[in-house]
Amino acid sequence: MNKTINQKAWFFVIPVFVLVAFNAIIPLMTVVNYAFQETFGNNVFMWEGTRWFKQIMLSERFHASLGRQFLFTFIILFIQIPLGIAIALTMPKDGIGVPICLVLMSMPLLIPWNVVGAMWNIFALPDIGFLGHSLNALGFDYNFTQQIGDAWFTTILMDVWHWTSLVVLLSYAGLQSIQPAYYQAAEIDGASRWAVFTKIELPKMKKVLTIAILLRFMDSFMIYTEPFVLTGGGPGNATAFLSIDLVKMALGQFDLGPAAAMSLIYFFIVLLVCWVFYTLMMRNEGNQ
Amino acid sequence: MSLELKNVEKKIGLDTHIYPTNLKLEKNTINILLGSTLSGKTTLMQIMAGLDKPTNGEIWFNEKNVTGMKVQKRNVSMVYQQFINYPNFTVYENIASPLKITGVSSDEVKQRVGKVAELLKLSAMLNKKPNELSGGQQQRTALARALVKDSDLILLDEPLANLDFKLREELREELPKLFEDRDCIVVYATTEPSEALLLGGNTATLLEGKVIQYGKTLNVYNKPNSLVSAQVFSDPPMNITKIKKSGERCSFLDNSVNWKTKINIKDGEYKVGIRPHNITTYKEGNNSLEIKGKVLISELSGSESLIHFTRGNLNWVSLSNGVFQKNVGDEMNLYMNADEFIYFDENERLVISG
DSSP states (O other): OOOOOOGGGHHHHHHHHHHHIIIIIHHHHHHHHHHTEEEOSTTOEEEOTTHHHHHHHHOHHHHHHHHHHHHHHHHHHHHHHHHHHHHHHHSOSSSTHHHHHHHHHHHHHHSOHHHHHHHHHHHHOTTTOHHHHHHHHTTOOOOTTTOHHHHHHHHHHHHHHHHHHHHHHHHHHHHHTSOHHHHHHHHHHTOOHHHHIIIIIHHHHHHHHHHHHHHHHHHHHTOOHHHHHHTTTOSTTTTOOHHHHHHIIIIISOOHHHHHHHHHHHHHHHHHHHHHHHHHHHHHHHHO | OEEEEEEEEEEETTEEEEEEEEEEEETTEEEEEEOOTTSSHHHHHHHHHTSSOOSEEEEEETTEEOTTOOGGGTTEEEEOSSOOOOTTSOHHHHHHGGGGGGTOOHHHHHHHHHHHHHHTTOGGGTTSOGGGSOHHHHHHHHHHHHHHSOOSEEEEESTTTTSOHHHHHHHHHHHHHHHTTOSSEEEEEESOHHHHHHHOSEEEEEETTEEEEEEEHHHHHHSOSBHHHHHHTOSSOOEEEEEEEETTEEEETTTTEEEEOOOOOOSEEEEEEEOGGGEESSOOSSSEEEEEEEEEEEEEETTEEEEEEEETTEEEEEEEESOOOOOTTOEEEEEEEGGGOEEEOTTOBEEEEO
């Protein structure tokens, strides 16, 4: 076969290249730029090498916020994934109930993040909020602005309220794609409800659940707006997750160098965890 | 052993899925439910299995009323059009799964799975998971699951429909052997008349939720009780035309085709069904009628030629052995074998066949 050599083909690649450069590479490179240098403004930069990275990696403050971040993400995954599957299983499979449930389920997802934060802030205020006031009226000493446990409780509750729907919708889609013949076959075999769940539904939902866990991991790991509006990272630093801490460092203290280094480390952690998780899930997939 | 449907009817809302049906299936028979999609085959099977309850009527098994009895207690197995296996189980575990609740000892499970696997040529892949197998092997696994327990009733719902041509041919040939010395009733749903003929046994022709005719497969094919039954049992579709009989002369197409007949029926008008393979590009039989046609479409499939043509404002389908390449619009001579005509009266009931 004779191939025509025509370099003009590169012109077709340029638009994509420019687009990706502007929305991903260039912003990232400015961060990289800050991460290796020190600046006192006026566009004067001094080379610092890996100093900021070392400083961040060794800083207790970073360890603390990273720890809080992992704890938060694990707790919400631990609640949202099983809860989402459980709700999806109880949803109707056909009839008028389906659109009603789907619309109800997508409502929390449609609310802007800062509104969710503001909503829950007011909702949970101990003196005037419905939740806060009710809890206190019931005899609980609840005040999320002052007590660490209450702050965590409220933040987690808010995230569960906001995002469980996503897991529900994905699981529901997975469940709906299972052909009725599978359930009949199980019925003929006399399989129990639990066996139907573990032997048919879970394996068939595996792909959507992988996506659900990945999405929920990434989103919760990068959570900013909602806890920022709800607790502002407080009381103290109790709910200062990675991104809140990062913004404090970058814009509050104007430590651009360490903040840039921290962003990059943050970025690589997300990337690494997603990659490990995805590879593990897909490797199992290949075995089947 | 017998399975009997007594006035079984199925309605969902205002839609009738199955009109009142009486059917008696005897032991050691293959019973084919033949009909197009939505003719009620699957619904009927699910009622037979006990997966679905009839709105009215009763199901009797071995002279016992089993209407409403749960499917687990009925000792049935079912194979579906889709390849239904447990995705996380190996082929071995899949085949063994129906035996789990029967309390069969593990030695016997091993032995029975081994036997069925050999029968279905799965012995080499017992440790694989279903999605590592080809479609044909997945369906073999599903078949093995149905055969491993000694079911009284085995239901197969278009089991070959999702397989590609070669695998379908291969499995189709094996199927009758699989059921040969089994003490059970086999029900097999299909949309393809050729499949029914190949499997033999009994056939029930279905249309829009009604069983039109039930009997020995060849009998139903050769002596359809009605035009509808003949149409269900004909692929490519049957040619239908009106003929006039007076005395010994029969004619159709405004007397442009006529012949001397020996059949003994009243004079008058009849509807005649002519199977496509009885219209050929060559003479066949002693009573061959020549008609001229204009080619609409000509399809070649392997060693057969399917020629659609028009004549007298009617569209006809002919099926000839051999390859005949025709162009659209060609005028050509075709021959009908008048001995194979099937005559129906004005109510489309059978008058005489062949």
